[in-house]
Amino acid sequence: MKRRDFMKKAGVAAAATAATSVAAPAVWAQGKKYQWKMVTTWPPNFPVLQVGAERFAKRVNEATEGRITIQVFAGGELVPPLGCLDAVSNGTVELFSGAAYYWAGKIPAAQWFSSVPFGLNPQGINTWFYAGDGLKLWEEVYAPFNLVPRPQGNTGVQMGGWFRKEMKTMEDWKGLKMRIPGLGGKVVAKAGGTVVLLPGGEIFTSLERGVIDATEWVGPLHDLRLGLYKAAKYYYYPGWHEPGTCLEVTFNKKVYDSLPSDLKLILDSVAMETNLWSLSQFEAQNGQALEELINKHNVDLKEFPPEMLQQLKKLSEEVLEEEAAKDPMSKKVNEAFKKFREQIGPWGTVSEKSFYDTIFGKYSLKAAK
Numbered sequence: 001m002k003r004r005d006f007m008k009k010a011g012v013a014a015a016a017t018a019a020t021s022v023a024a025p026a027v028w029a030q031g032k033k034y035q036w037k038m039v040t041t042w043p044p045n046f047p048v049l050q051v052g053a054e055r056f057a058k059r060v061n062e063a064t065e066g067r068i069t070i071q072v073f074a075g076g077e078l079v080p081p082l083g084c085l086d087a088v089s090n091g092t093v094e095l096f097s098g099a100a101y102y103w104a105g106k107i108p109a110a111q112w113f114s115s116v117p118f119g120l121n122p123q124g125i126n127t128w129f130y131a132g133d134g135l136k137l138w139e140e141v142y143a144p145f146n147l148v149p150r151p152q153g154n155t156g157v158q159m160g161g162w163f164r165k166e167m168k169t170m171e172d173w174k175g176l177k178m179r180i181p182g183l184g185g186k187v188v189a190k191a192g193g194t195v196v197l198l199p200g201g202e203i204f205t206s207l208e209r210g211v212i213d214a215t216e217w218v219g220p221l222h223d224l225r226l227g228l229y230k231a232a233k234y235y236y237y238p239g240w241h242e243p244g245t246c247l248e249v250t251f252n253k254k255v256y257d258s259l260p261s262d263l264k265l266i267l268d269s270v271a272m273e274t275n276l277w278s279l280s281q282f283e284a285q286n287g288q289a290l291e292e293l294i295n296k297h298n299v300d301l302k303e304f305p306p307e308m309l310q311q312l313k314k315l316s317e318e319v320l321e322e323e324a325a326k327d328p329m330s331k332k333v334n335e336a337f338k339k340f341r342e343q344i345g346p347w348g349t350v351s352e353k354s355f356y357d358t359i360f361g362k363y364s365l366k367a368a369k
């Protein structure tokens with residue numbers, strides 16, 4: 001654009017803005033106001049995740065100057081945590097906050113959009129959504145269910161979990177009773193373990209009583225709060241099964257599509273900034289929580305042996321291919337996911353990996369015994 005044209009356009013835009021700033025309140029007062037309900041899969045007051053959903057609602061209200069008001073209900077308050085998808089799909093409520101792997105039973109291809117074992121880290125999965133084909137594919141997967149998804153948070157790399165015994169070789173997985181949901185659970189089963197499904201409220205007691213031998217949960221911040229260090233001695237990393245779990249805000253498609261474009265833009269933008277806010281919270285607070293676990297609660301921090309991680313990676317690839325073979329959409333998403341990971345891998349190796357190796361080195365191990 002030539003400078004003259006630009007100035008001309010800028011002048012028009014400025015005049016339009018000046019006009020709207022006077023007229024806007026009157027127009028909006030007449031304009032449609034939306035009063036929505038948002039359900040979540042999270043417990044009340046759950047750090048970062050439920051708090052993030054409530055923050056999203058508040059920010060949307062502020063950014064729209066009250067044109068959209070969202071009342072937030074934690075898991076179980078209006079519908080059961082795992083009833084969120086159906087409630088929004090059938091239009092009972094307008095939106096939910098959750099994680100896509102919860103819907104694997106109904107939409108198998110959904111699980112690639114939250115996290116897959118040895119998949120993408122937070123930087124990688126966000127890049128897939130915002131600069132690759134990830135979000136477009138996710139929209140395609142959800143559209144038949146009358147849903148529009150947006151990334152709305154990320155847990156960061158999770159921890160490998162709490163174990164009552166040391167994990168030295170692949171033999172140690174045989175017969176191990178572990179609470180680990182989703183694709184990670186399928187990998188553990190393939191390694192010879194027994195996967196136990198437990199709601200969050202029963203994990204601590206089951207581990208403490210030895211009903212299970214191990215559990216994964218989230219990361220230091222949430223694990224500290226659940227008190228898991230009182231029930232198992234060894235705290236393993238990395239969370240190979242959830243290397244950067246994406247959280248979602250998902251809208252009823254008819255509701256979303258019927259909105260004026262400025263409101264769509266606000267919802268998309270607030271989802272995006274909440275995504276960054278959420279990851280930043282985890283990054284800022286996990287380190288402190290880990291130090292507290294080690295120094296105050298004498299937790300034994302351990303890294304899974306490299307050979308074990310290689311074996312688990314091999315099993316994970318088998319599980320992903322088996323899952324992808326179950327339906328055409330899963331296959332399409334899995335192929336796109338793998339292709340994108342190949343695409344960004346080389347750059348990640350010379351940028352982030354090198355940075356962590358040289359700058360941080362084995363920093364975390366300094367704190368460990």
Ligand code: CA
Pocket residue numbers: 158216217218242
């Ligand atoms: Ca987890």
